[in-house]
Amino acid sequence: MKKAYLLLTVLSFVLLTSCSNIQGEVPSSGSATEQEAPVENEDITLPEETVSNNDNKNNEDEVIIDPVSQIDLSLNPNELGEIMILMYHGIGDTESDWQRTPENFRKDLEYMYQNKYQMISLNDYAKGEIKTKAGYTPIILTFDDGRQNNFNYIEENGQLVIDPDCAVGILEEFKNKYSDFDVTASFFLGTNPFGQKEYVNDKMNFLVDNGYDIGNHTYSHEKLEMLGSDDIQAEIGSVNNIINSYVPDYNIETLALPHGSNPKDEYLDYMLEGSYEGREYKNIAVLDVGWRPAYSPFDTMNNFKSLYRVTASEIKVDNCGMYDYFKQFEAGSREKFISDGNSNVVTIPKKHEEYLNKEITGEKIINVY
Numbered sequence: 001m002k003k004a005y006l007l008l009t010v011l012s013f014v015l016l017t018s019c020s021n022i023q024g025e026v027p028s029s030g031s032a033t034e035q036e037a038p039v040e041n042e043d044i045t046l047p048e049e050t051v052s053n054n055d056n057k058n059n060e061d062e063v064i065i066d067p068v069s070q071i072d073l074s075l076n077p078n079e080l081g082e083i084m085i086l087m088y089h090g091i092g093d094t095e096s097d098w099q100r101t102p103e104n105f106r107k108d109l110e111y112m113y114q115n116k117y118q119m120i121s122l123n124d125y126a127k128g129e130i131k132t133k134a135g136y137t138p139i140i141l142t143f144d145d146g147r148q149n150n151f152n153y154i155e156e157n158g159q160l161v162i163d164p165d166c167a168v169g170i171l172e173e174f175k176n177k178y179s180d181f182d183v184t185a186s187f188f189l190g191t192n193p194f195g196q197k198e199y200v201n202d203k204m205n206f207l208v209d210n211g212y213d214i215g216n217h218t219y220s221h222e223k224l225e226m227l228g229s230d231d232i233q234a235e236i237g238s239v240n241n242i243i244n245s246y247v248p249d250y251n252i253e254t255l256a257l258p259h260g261s262n263p264k265d266e267y268l269d270y271m272l273e274g275s276y277e278g279r280e281y282k283n284i285a286v287l288d289v290g291w292r293p294a295y296s297p298f299d300t301m302n303n304f305k306s307l308y309r310v311t312a313s314e315i316k317v318d319n320c321g322m323y324d325y326f327k328q329f330e331a332g333s334r335e336k337f338i339s340d341g342n343s344n345v346v347t348i349p350k351k352h353e354e355y356l357n358k359e360i361t362g363e364k365i366i367n368v369y
């Protein structure tokens, strides 16, 4: 690999210094192999930008990377495996179905780090843009209801600081503890996000500036099945408008259904698109309440309008808490998503090929093995 990088660097230098008209056409990243498209495997197609430009005579020495040749199959990549979308609510002193203690939340994060899980954003999942490194499994953390113990400011020595035992405080702690841990989470908010009205602006901007996502959990947390089209649009649109009053450029595009309640069939589209007070909203992913890992975004079985979540708890008696699924993944009785390390390549075992949703993979290179 290092030799190949070196080769590319040297070739790039020669090209740049000898041909003044090829600026911007030198491959920008990765290692190099000879100029050959990978033609042996019928499943592989190259997007236009990686195909060599044979019309340009000056590019004779240009080297093309075959991203598929870079995939390490010994890591057993499986990008049709399942991904857990964890459903947290509160972080507080007592453990319950809807609350995790700070100690247990730290235990969860430590488990993820030690067992090669990497947090990704729900938005990236919904777009099929999974940038998890090779051999690692993406995992998504969601927090519903915008409780103050998700993001709490406290005063310490006259200074305002993030409560070290609130969700954001603990996530930031792990970000600092492990520099190679991708720390993020999605917070689903309604009115009065995180309490402490005087700090809402600071909190919203902190989340957006530090790589967290904000989603919609509706204005009054009512079951959407009880509502008509105008009320559904008001429930969703008003929350977006509130959040955007603090972070105007942030695009809210995910919705967690209160009580997991879908609108009636005839109003289902308003869950995804609508408008309120002259502003439109559009959701690309809608979260249910439970009770199993989600499919890969590339799986034909997946439904972005009704994504499964796993309760982030250990006290469920019906074997559907997060550690039950961790155990099943480790035992191999369920297949987890294992990344190939390249978000432009979708690597899948041959036996799952029939489940590949090519509408979602789009221009990505498909690598079946």
Ligand SMILES: [Zn+2]
Pocket (backbone or CB within 6 Å): 144, 145, 217, 221, 258, 259
């Ligand atoms: Zn809720």
